[in-house]
Amino acid sequence: MNITLLGAGAIGALWAVKLTQQQHNVQLWTRNSATETTLHFSELNAPNTSNNYSFNCNDPHALAASELFIVTVKAFQVTTAITPLLPYLSADCVVVIMHNGIGSQHQVQQLLPHNPIIYATTSQAAFKSTPTTVHHTGLGQTSLGAINQQAQTQSNIAKVFNAALSPSQWQANIYQPLWQKLAINCAINPLTAVNQCCNGDLAQACYQSQLDNICNEVAQVMTAEGFSTTQQQLRHQVDTVITATAANYSSMNRDIFHHRLTEIDYISGYLVQQAQRHHIDTPINKQLWQAIKHMESQDHE
Numbered sequence: 001m002n003i004t005l006l007g008a009g010a011i012g013a014l015w016a017v018k019l020t021q022q023q024h025n026v027q028l029w030t031r032n033s034a035t036e037t038t039l040h041f042s043e044l045n046a047p048n049t050s051n052n053y054s055f056n057c058n059d060p061h062a063l064a065a066s067e068l069f070i071v072t073v074k075a076f077q078v079t080t081a082i083t084p085l086l087p088y089l090s091a092d093c094v095v096v097i098m099h100n101g102i103g104s105q106h107q108v109q110q111l112l113p114h115n116p117i118i119y120a121t122t123s124q125a126a127f128k129s130t131p132t133t134v135h136h137t138g139l140g141q142t143s144l145g146a147i148n149q150q151a152q153t154q155s156n157i158a159k160v161f162n163a164a165l166s167p168s169q170w171q172a173n174i175y176q177p178l179w180q181k182l183a184i185n186c187a188i189n190p191l192t193a194v195n196q197c198c199n200g201d202l203a204q205a206c207y208q209s210q211l212d213n214i215c216n217e218v219a220q221v222m223t224a225e226g227f228s229t230t231q232q233q234l235r236h237q238v239d240t241v242i243t244a245t246a247a248n249y250s251s252m253n254r255d256i257f258h259h260r261l262t263e264i265d266y267i268s269g270y271l272v273q274q275a276q277r278h279h280i281d282t283p284i285n286k287q288l289w290q291a292i293k294h295m296e297s298q299d300h301e
């Protein structure tokens, strides 16, 4: 397939390389005007060796010819990153959006009223040790599903993703896995960012009651939204991710560390807003949302 990928951070670069390995024709859309870039990529099972992958970049003709447009920028960047590219996108190009959190769906549907729109969430892990060096550090499930009528018939895209990096699965209701991931992000991201600790540190005794309370609040809101879950189930999933990613620093930990904006409005902020619609009190998520907003405002005065 002809593919354009916008937002080659660690996860975006991982998919760009994995799709290239399947002989897809992938171009990257970057913030600068480079026409070519090379990524150095180390596989999960060979962390000490890297292979080079060259990509064409920023060619509007290649964008217009793209059958698949993958957007892996941060949640708060989605609309500003897509808007200048709208004149080039063909109306039948399938758009896949992958970011932490929930809340960009409405604006994306308004921007792209004709295109099939798929949302995706992944538990694959990757990190960049330099701007062009990417390491695949953990396997995990990827879920994809339609958020508009036009995408209902696009389950083949999950097969493309699965061939590149399995397991990738098509979901009849993508909001279920998006909420599951939201629960994990509500627990791990703000706590690791506020305390500037790695994910594994959250296994310490001092964090257990906060994690219980976060999962309790998220479970109440998910139940009100019509998803069947319990505090215990969410807590178990959070603990599994804490163990599996013990040595990693969460994306929000890194954003605060590097004085960047975070995805908090699309994680704890989204949770609190949905809770308010259902008249559910979510004090701990609200407190963490405000704590991160405060840290961001100190950085961006």
Ligand code: PAF
Residues within 6 Å of the ligand: 100, 184, 185, 188, 189, 199, 241, 245, 248, 249, 250, 251, 252
């Ligand atoms: O945002 C992140 O870093 C990841 O989504 C997760 C699952 C919290 C692991 O670090």
